Amino acid sequence: MTRAMIIAYLTVSCAAPLVSARQPGRIHELKASPSTTHIFFFDASLAPVLRIESGDVVQLETATGNPRWFENAGVPRDQIPLELYSVYEGYDSMSRGDHTLNGPIFVNGAERGDVLEVRILSVDVRLPIAGQGIGSRLFPGEIDADVSRVHWIDLRNRTVEFAPGVVIPIKPFWGVIGVAPPLEMGRVRSGAPNFFGGNMDNRDLGPGSTLYLPVHNPGALLSIGDGHAAQGYGEISGSAVETSLKGEIQVFLHKDQELEWPRAETSTHYITMGLDPDLDEAAQIAADEMIAFLVETKGIDRETAILLCSVAMDMVVTQVVDGTKGIHAMMAKAVFTDQ
Numbered sequence: 001m002t003r004a005m006i007i008a009y010l011t012v013s014c015a016a017p018l019v020s021a022r023q024p025g026r027i028h029e030l031k032a033s034p035s036t037t038h039i040f041f042f043d044a045s046l047a048p049v050l051r052i053e054s055g056d057v058v059q060l061e062t063a064t065g066n067p068r069w070f071e072n073a074g075v076p077r078d079q080i081p082l083e084l085y086s087v088y089e090g091y092d093s094m095s096r097g098d099h100t101l102n103g104p105i106f107v108n109g110a111e112r113g114d115v116l117e118v119r120i121l122s123v124d125v126r127l128p129i130a131g132q133g134i135g136s137r138l139f140p141g142e143i144d145a146d147v148s149r150v151h152w153i154d155l156r157n158r159t160v161e162f163a164p165g166v167v168i169p170i171k172p173f174w175g176v177i178g179v180a181p182p183l184e185m186g187r188v189r190s191g192a193p194n195f196f197g198g199n200m201d202n203r204d205l206g207p208g209s210t211l212y213l214p215v216h217n218p219g220a221l222l223s224i225g226d227g228h229a230a231q232g233y234g235e236i237s238g239s240a241v242e243t244s245l246k247g248e249i250q251v252f253l254h255k256d257q258e259l260e261w262p263r264a265e266t267s268t269h270y271i272t273m274g275l276d277p278d279l280d281e282a283a284q285i286a287a288d289e290m291i292a293f294l295v296e297t298k299g300i301d302r303e304t305a306i307l308l309c310s311v312a313m314d315m316v317v318t319q320v321v322d323g324t325k326g327i328h329a330m331m332a333k334a335v336f337t338d339q
Contacts, residue, residue, distance in 0.1 A: 025055035030102050032063035032087045032244075037225070039091060040099045042198060043187040044180040044217045048106035051219075054253035057121070058105065062174065063087040063244045064227045065131055066097035073131070073148045081127050084244075096131045098242045099176055099190045099199065103223030107253050110220040115254040116179060118211045118222065123172050123247030125229050128153045130160070135238035138321055151241050153229055160230060160241055168230055172245055173206040175199060175226035182216045190226075192324035193275050197262045200273065201240070201319040202328055203231050207247070209266045214259040222251065238321045261289055269330045273318075279325040283315060286329040298336065308335070 028050060030036060036049045052058065067084045071077060072094060088097060107116060134147035151160050159167050178197030181188050193200045197213045205211055213220070231240030264271040272293060274285030290313055294305040312335050318326030 025053050025057065027057045027059065028052055029059045030105070031061040032100060032102055032225075034087065034089050037063070037087065037100050037102055038104075038223070039097055039101070040190050041187050042178060042180050042190055042196070042223065044183040044185075044221060046104055046180070046221070048104045048219060048221060050103070051106045051108060052251060053108050054251065057248055057250045059246075059248050060102055060224060061126060061244070061246045062102050062225045062227050063100050064096070064098050064225070064242045065127075065129060065244065066091060066093070066095060068094055069096045069131060069148070070129065070150060073150045075129070075150055079129070081129065084127075096133070096239075096242060098239065099226050101176060101190065101223040101225035104180060104219075104221035105223070105251070106219035106221060107251055108219070109255075110215050110253050111218055112182075112216055113256060113258050114215040114220070115257045115259050116213045116215055116220045116222065117252040117254060118177060118213065119250040119252070120173075120205060120207055120209050120211070121248040121250055122207050123174065123245055125153055125155060125170060125172050125227075125243055126246040127244040128155055130229055130241045130243035131239070132241055133237065133239050135321070138236070138238055151229075151243075153241070153243065170229040170241070171203060171206060171231075172227070172229055173203055173231075174224050174245060174247075175201045175228050175231070175240065177205065177211055177213075177224050178222070179213050179215060180217050180221035180223075192322045193326060194324065195261055195275070199226065199322055200262065200275075200326060201228075201231065201235050201322070202264070202273070202326065203228070203233065204266060204269075204271065204316075204328065204330070205264060209264055212259055212263045214262075220253075224249070233319075234317050235319045235321055261285065263289070263293075264328075268334070269332055272329045274327045274329070275324050277324055279317070279320070279327070282325045282327040286315060286327040287313075290329045290331060294331070
């Protein structure tokens with residue numbers, strides 16, 4: 001299948017409502033536990049914890065927050081949810097354990113060269129306790145040691161108070177959504193995002209969004225975690241309001257439709273992504289992906305696509321703190337009045 005055919009399919013998919021008229025398949029439940037999670041890595045050799053069919057729905061409960069980290073930050077043991085002690089049983093680090101990932105989820109029939117469509121049907125905060133920090137490496141000469149902060153989320157009002165009179169609304173999303181990298185890459189740390197997705201920290205991938213990921217292994221091996229209650233573009237301290245989430249995803253498999261980089265959509269925008277240690281390169285990738293998308297699906301020439309992007313495409317700095325920088329380009333669907 002040609003690149004144009006691939007992207008043409010994705011455009012048709014993106015133009016459709018995010019909640020498909022197709023009936024969902026089987027509904028699965030996947031809660032965080034020592035047997036259903038892996039922490040801070042992707043690995044194609046990891047055994048799957050769940051097998052699903054294309055169209056199935058997975059109800060997720062993810063966990064973020066090593067109890068020992070909270071204890072070291074001064075939280076009394078009786079205020080830390082007991083389930084976190086169970087999830088982090090055997091975790092020998094004192095770190096917060098943000099990248100506690102549910103999975104891998106094996107999608108039957110998925111093979112290298114396919115595309116996985118992950119619809120975020122819902123996502124919300126499920127525990128009131130959260131952590132955040134400032135990485136000393138990000139502010140050299142100013143902060144000598146990593147800073148820790150515990151947040152308590154007001155679940156009723158859906159807010160977090162940072163200081164008296166300083167209150168922000170929550171906007172939950174999973175920071176890490178990715179498939180396993182190619183087997184030959186071995187075990188890959190989840191700190192930096194890559195062509196297989198991962199730690200994209202893209203707050204636009206919230207409820208109602210759809211993410212498209214290239215498949216590199218049999219079953220795709222999808223993993224999700226790193227719950228964020230709130231995060232600004234850039235995530236400059238090195239962490240969001242990191243907490244445990246719940247939600248539903250629906251997964252569809254598209255055969256023989258290769259994709260080089262992750263793409264996404266919301267109800268209002270098409271999204272292309274660029275990931276690279278150099279922010280300029282990340283921006284170039286995101287722009288090139290959007291220009292190609294427009295040329296191959298909207299019937300306009302490359303020069304027109306570039307001009308259109310200059311006036312109608314927003315380039316957003318997704319994150320700057322994980323070594324690999326992230327840019328995502330957003331094009332409003334409303335621009336295309338004949339669709």
